[in-house]
Structures are given as structure tokens and as C-alpha cells.
Amino acid sequence: MIRRISTALLLSLLSGFIGLQSAAADQANLAAKGKQLVLVCSGCHNFAKGEPHKIGPTLWNVVNRQVGSSAGFEYSDAFKQFEGSWTPDNLKHYLASPATFIPNNHMAFSGISAEADRNAVVAYLQTLTADGPTVGASSSFDYGGLTEGAGREDVYSVCSRCHSIMLVKQQGMSRSRWTDMLVWMVEEQGMDELPADQHERIVDYLAKYYGG
Numbered sequence: 527m528i529r530r531i532s533t534a535l536l537l538s539l540l541s542g543f544i545g546l547q548s549a550a551a552d553q554a555n556l557a558a559k560g561k562q563l564v565l566v567c568s569g570c571h572n573f574a575k576g577e578p579h580k581i582g583p584t585l586w587n588v589v590n591r592q593v594g595s596s597a598g599f600e601y602s603d604a605f606k607q608f609e610g611s612w613t614p615d616n617l618k619h620y621l622a623s624p625a626t627f628i629p630n631n632h633m634a635f636s637g638i639s640a641e642a643d644r645n646a647v648v649a650y651l652q653t654l655t656a657d658g659p660t661v662g663a664s665s666s667f668d669y670g671g672l673t674e675g676a677g678r679e680d681v682y683s684v685c686s687r688c689h690s691i692m693l694v695k696q697q698g699m700s701r702s703r704w705t706d707m708l709v710w711m712v713e714e715q716g717m718d719e720l721p722a723d724q725h726e727r728i729v730d731y732l733a734k735y736y737g738g
Contacts, residue, residue: 677731
């Protein structure tokens with residue numbers, strides 16, 4: 527009788543341990559997907575400890591931080607007047623529709639429509655702490671269907687800020703026309719000028735895989 531109880535207890539403990547391992551693996555995979563989704567945010571935000579603010583505040587240690595409180599960043603009145611902190615739930619609601627969750631804020635971003643993607647982004651943001659785990663790359667993330675190759679991550683992070691990746695893939699332009707397009711985006715559309723090495727990687731990639 528005692529042996530049967532001990533065996534049952536052992537099996538129960540083992541099942542619970544496996545369940546915890548599985549949950550941890552699921553969370554790690556979700557954070558890995560989020561790490562790649564936030565590439566689109568990197569034009570306005572930094573993520574690593576000690577990196578400065580950009581157009582938007584650094585997102586290091588953002589989870590559970592008081593809204594509008596990152597030292598050294600000049601927030602709009604909408605953020606300053608918001609009473610609350612960036613809990614995971616608040617972040618998910620904000621990411622769904624920034625203009626709805628905090629009206630009159632200055633963030634030029636319409637939101638993330640897919641709940642699964644919002645959950646992934648928040649899972650990644652939760653790792654941005656001093657004792658947070660190192661997050662790898664998600665093997666299932668396809669960069670909007672862009673062809674694998676050097677420069678793909680740059681193209682995704684820069685182009686998907688304003689455009690559907692499908693639109694990018696449909697262009698089929700020569701290298702010189704891709705170059706002219708990037709120059710036009712900077713001069714006429716207000717895009718920040720890219721570092722020279724990133725500009726070259728993007729043009730090389732687009733000309734090679736989506737050239738005319």
C-alpha cells in the first residue's frame with residue numbers, strides 16, 4: 527500500500543515537473559517570436575540596458591514600470607497624465623490600439639492586430655530585465671515571407687514600419703531604383719536616414735531577391 531502511494535506520488539511530481547518544463551519552453555518560444563516582431567519597433571526604441579532613448583523611450587525594464595516615467599525622456603501630456611503602470615495586460619491593450627488606450631499620445635503606430643503577436647511581444651518585453659533570460663531566435667518566424675538571405679532582417683525591420691512586406695515583395699525594381707526609393711523615403715516621406723552599411727545591405731538584398 528505504501529509502495530503504491532509512493533509510486534503515485536512520484537508519478538504526480540514527475541508529471542508536474544514535465545508540465546513546468548513544457549510551460550517554460552512555450553514561454554521561451556513565445557519570447558523568441560516577440561524578439562523578432564519588435565524589429566519593427568527598433569526605429570523608435572532601444573531595448574538593451576544602458577542604451578539611450580530614441581524617438582521613443584527605451585523599453586529596457588518597461589514591464590510594470592509607471593507609464594511615462596523613464597528618466598530623461600520627454601513624454602507627451604497624454605502619457606504624463608495616464609495613471610497606471612505597464613502591466614502585461616496594459617501593454618497588450620496598448621499594443622492593440624495605442625490611440626484608443628491612451629488617446630492623444632504622439633506614437634505614430636496603429637497597433638498590432640493579431641492577439642498572438644501581441645502576446646509574443648509582451649513575452650519578450652518581460653525578459654528585458656537584469657535577471658531576464660537570454661532570448662534566442664524563433665525558428666518559425668518567417669519575416670513576412672521574405673526570402674532568406676543577408677539583409678533580410680534589415681529589410682523587415684525598416685520596411686515593415688510603414689508598409690506591408692507583401693507590397694515590398696511585389697515591386698521587382700532594379701538596384702538603382704531601390705536606391706532611389708530609399709532616398710525618396712528619406713527626403714520626401716520623413717524616414718530617418720539609414721546608416722551607410724545598413725542602406726547597402728538593404729539595397730543589395732532587395733536587388734538580389736526582388737530585383738527587376
